[in-house]
Amino acid sequence: MFSELLPAGAVEARVILEESIVFWRGQDGIAYAIEDRCPHRWAPLSIGKQVGADRIRCKYHGLEFDGTGHCVHNPHGKGRIPESETLRSYPVHEYCGIIWLWMGWEEPNLALLPDLSNYLPDSPHHVAKPGWIAIDVPFELMIDNVLDLSHVALVHEGVLGNEESLAGETSFEQRGVDSVAAYRFTRNIPAPEYFDLIYKADGRKLDIWNNVSWKAPTHLMLEVGCTDVGGQRSDGTEILAHHVLTPVTKTSCMYHYLGAQCNAPSRSAEQMDAVAKRLGELRKLAFFEQDGPIVAAQFKVIQRNGEFRPLPLPGIDQAAVLWRRLYKRILKQEQARHPLQNVPAATAVA
Ligand code: FES
Numbered sequence: 414m415f416s417e418l419l420p421a422g423a424v425e426a427r428v429i430l431e432e433s434i435v436f437w438r439g440q441d442g443i444a445y446a447i448e449d450r451c452p453h454r455w456a457p458l459s460i461g462k463q464v465g466a467d468r469i470r471c472k473y474h475g476l477e478f479d480g481t482g483h484c485v486h487n488p489h490g491k492g493r494i495p496e497s498e499t500l501r502s503y504p505v506h507e508y509c510g511i512i513w514l515w516m517g518w519e520e521p522n523l524a525l526l527p528d529l530s531n532y533l534p535d536s537p538h539h540v541a542k543p544g545w546i547a548i549d550v551p552f553e554l555m556i557d558n559v560l561d562l563s564h565v566a567l568v569h570e571g572v573l574g575n576e577e578s579l580a581g582e583t584s585f586e587q588r589g590v591d592s593v594a595a596y597r598f599t600r601n602i603p604a605p606e607y608f609d610l611i612y613k614a615d616g617r618k619l620d621i622w623n624n625v626s627w628k629a630p631t632h633l634m635l636e637v638g639c640t641d642v643g644g645q646r647s648d649g650t651e652i653l654a655h656h657v658l659t660p661v662t663k664t665s666c667m668y669h670y671l672g673a674q675c676n677a678p679s680r681s682a683e684q685m686d687a688v689a690k691r692l693g694e695l696r697k698l699a700f701f702e703q704d705g706p707i708v709a710a711q712f713k714v715i716q717r718n719g720e721f722r723p724l725p726l727p728g729i730d731q732a733a734v735l736w737r738r739l740y741k742r743i744l745k746q747e748q749a750r751h752p753l754q755n756v757p758a759a760t761a762v763a
């Protein structure tokens with residue numbers, strides 16, 4: 414969750430990995446996250462309110478809880494604290510304007526967080542406003558979608574690709590045991606609107622690259638850019654986009670994205686505003702009218718058939734095949750270490 418969604422005193426409900434979680438930020442400025450279930454009559458704590466420096470109060474009968482999941486105040490009777498189970502609490506860490514939550518059963522490992530320094534306001538790049546959307550498809554299908562660079566030509570025709578970009582060549586790379594990358598380069602094609610806008614906005618043909626990498630469990634890094642036909646990549650411009658998928662349930666997820674542009678062309682403030690506005694529209698179009706409907710339709714077919722047995726195409730599908738294989742292996746290892754826990758994986762999710 415983006416930190417800005419949780420100002421001091423705010424309470425937010427989220428479902429992550431099928432678990433109902435209440436977040437709040439105390440007057441002490443710290444974000445807390447515990448199970449969203451009052452042990453008294455099981456009212457969700459998320460309809461309660463933040464009280465004191467660091468507590469949340471149940472709206473039904475007023476029990477108060479701290480960030481460790483302990484009941485710390487009972488307004489009834491003689492104020493005796495009821496003996497009850499401690500609610501599950503989740504370690505929280507804020508980094509780069511994002512509240513990161515540790516869902517695993519081992520000690521939190523902050524080294525798993527991706528490097529987001531390029532997206533901080535003091536970055537040398539032109540940083541765009543971050544955003545997120547809720548999507549009613551499993552996160553796995555969204556990872557397939559983003560890792561599959563070949564869909565850009567037809568699904569995002571005119572916006573990010575076109576018929577000519579079908580000719581692009583893709584190469585793949587496995588990085589260690591938990592990461593996969595795909596690289597695609599397309600030469601001398603009519604400029605799709607997005608690339609035209611981020612570069613010279615002159616309608617001329619371009620060389621375009623789309624690179625993407627997945628790092629377990631759900632981090633995707635995109636580097637998409639363009640330059641003059643035959644030109645150096647360093648003379649062109651590039652968008653670095655970081656996408657984080659948070660599984661909500663088995664069939665839904667939250668999609669968070671942050672982007673920054675390197676080597677942005679110099680423009681007047683007015684031009685920059687106009688370009689940023691149009692890029693925002695194109696991003697929405699790509700998500701809601703292009704990727705969204707096709708992945709949702711694909712998911713319906715998968716549900717109807719009960720099992721997903723795709724037919725991988727040579728030259729374009731290696732990344733989608735490989736990330737699932739690595740992810741399955743990581744899950745298996747995780748489940749072997751924690752046989753009693755019914756969780757898909759110890760993951761750092763946003
Ligand atoms: S349900 Fe929460 S105090 Fe009663």
Ligand SMILES: [Fe+2]
Binds near residue numbers: 558559565569
């Ligand atoms: Fe797409």
